Amino acid sequence: MSEIDQKNLFNFSRLGYAIIESNRLDEWIAFGRDAIGMHAEYLSRDALSFRMDSHTRRILIQKGKLEDFSALGFQLIGEEYLDKILEILKKRKVEIRKGTEAEAVLRGVKSFWGFSGPKGLRIEIFTDPILTDTPLSMLSKGFVTGQFGMGHVAMVSKRPEKTIEFWKEIFGARISDSIRQKLSGMTVDITFLRMNPRHHSVAVASTTGLHLDPLPTRVQHLNIEVKNLEDMTEAYLRCRKLGFEIAHGIGQHPNDLELSFYAITPSGFELEVGWNPIPVSETDWKEMKYKQISSWGHQPEISTVLPRVNEFRRGIASLFRSEYIPF
Ligand SMILES: [Fe+2]
Incomplete structure (x- = not known):
């Protein structure tokens, strides 16, 4: 091409x-x-x-x-x-x-x-979604979708170069920026890819050196964006009140400046509820490299001992497993 x-x-x-x-x-x-x-x-x-x-x-x-x-x-x-x-x-x-x-x-x-x-x-x-004019009945006042799509996903990959190439080649994705940070004793690289003005529709994370994949799910988290700050803070409070675990409390990312929290879904992966990420302007965007995932907050709110032990075991097991990529 x-x-x-x-x-x-x-x-x-x-x-x-x-x-x-x-x-x-x-x-x-x-x-x-x-x-x-x-x-x-x-x-x-x-x-x-x-x-x-x-x-x-x-x-x-x-x-x-x-x-x-x-x-x-x-x-x-x-x-x-x-x-x-x-x-x-x-x-x-x-x-x-x-x-x-x-x-x-x-x-x-x-x-x-x-x-x-x-x-x-x-x-x-x-190309064509089926639209409905049935009014929404929901606690949130609204979500940001439209030209930005419904949010973003983050994946961990043992073949990050190939995975990034896939999103670039099939969806014309462009790199917005990247973050390298030490997490749970490992160094993790995250590349953020945009397909439209949303800062990223896909993020690809990998461990440096030996590429491990300690996660049991193919998508680490799905992000959705609310229109109002209180839609995010109230969702956070409702998660706590109803007993849904919070993987990371409210905090802010340094690259897209989104304020968000991460809840653990009933299936075990995380859902990030975010507010106010900056859109990318193609005329004056500069690709940056950051050294931390969060500028503040996003503190773990669950006991991390058992998940860490399990992640370590799965990370080692993943070394012996191949990872599919279509080309
Ligand atoms: Fe995210």
């Missing part, structure tokens, strides 16, 4: 939806609706949906034992761009499958294509 083509891919995609497989639907509805403050509805005994805006789906929880993300959906602006991505995937010999009508309805989109992305996580692409 020529350099011009790759440049043209930028600013045509945004995070559209997330699909999670979990057997803990009742805990998920309490977490997403009563603690985080999203609009929730059961679609059947085996499927739970959260709305944040006019999209009929933003987060879909399907009954199953994975307790992890099963797919991430990216909204593309225009059929032309969809065709371009499908062409790149075909050239790269990545197996792609068009979703059935029933699968599209479940995701709240008119149609979609799917393929296996980094770590075997299903990546789905679509």
Whole structure:
């Protein structure tokens, strides 16, 4: 692909939806609706949906034992761009499958294509979400979506260069900045990738030296952005009141300046609820390297001894496991 083509891919995609497989639907509805403050509805005994805006789906929880993300959906602006991505995937010999009508309805989109992305996580692409004018019934006053998409995800990778290349090549992602920090005795590098004015839609984290992956889930955290500061602080207080664990209390990141906290979801990965990250202006953005993940706050609020022991064990085990990347 020529350099011009790759440049043209930028600013045509945004995070559209997330699909999670979990057997803990009742805990998920309490977490997403009563603690985080999203609009929730059961679609059947085996499927739970959260709305944040006019999209009929933003987060879909399907009954199953994975307790992890099963797919991430990216909204593309225009059929032309969809065709371009499908062409790149075909050239790269990545197996792609068009979703059935029933699968599209479940995701709240008119149609979609799917393929296996980094770590075997299903990546789905679509152009037309199904919108609804049914009023939102939720505790939060609102979420920032639109051209920024529904938020961002962070993944840990043992093959960070390849994973970053994947997001760059398929979605025209650009590096916003990076952070290197010592965490739990390891040095961690995090690269922040943007696909649109949101500072990052994807962050890729890796350990320096031996690349370990101590996490049981393919996505470390999903971030959603609230419109008002009190939507974030009240969600934090509701999580505490309802007994949902807080991985990291309120704090601020030095790069996108977002104020946020991290709650532990019923599936075990984290949900970051953030407020007021700065958007990237393509004309005067400077790529920086930071030395700490948080300028202040984000203190752990759970006992970290057992999770650390388990993370260490999983980190060692991950050395003997290969990590899938489509090309
Ligand atoms: Fe984040």
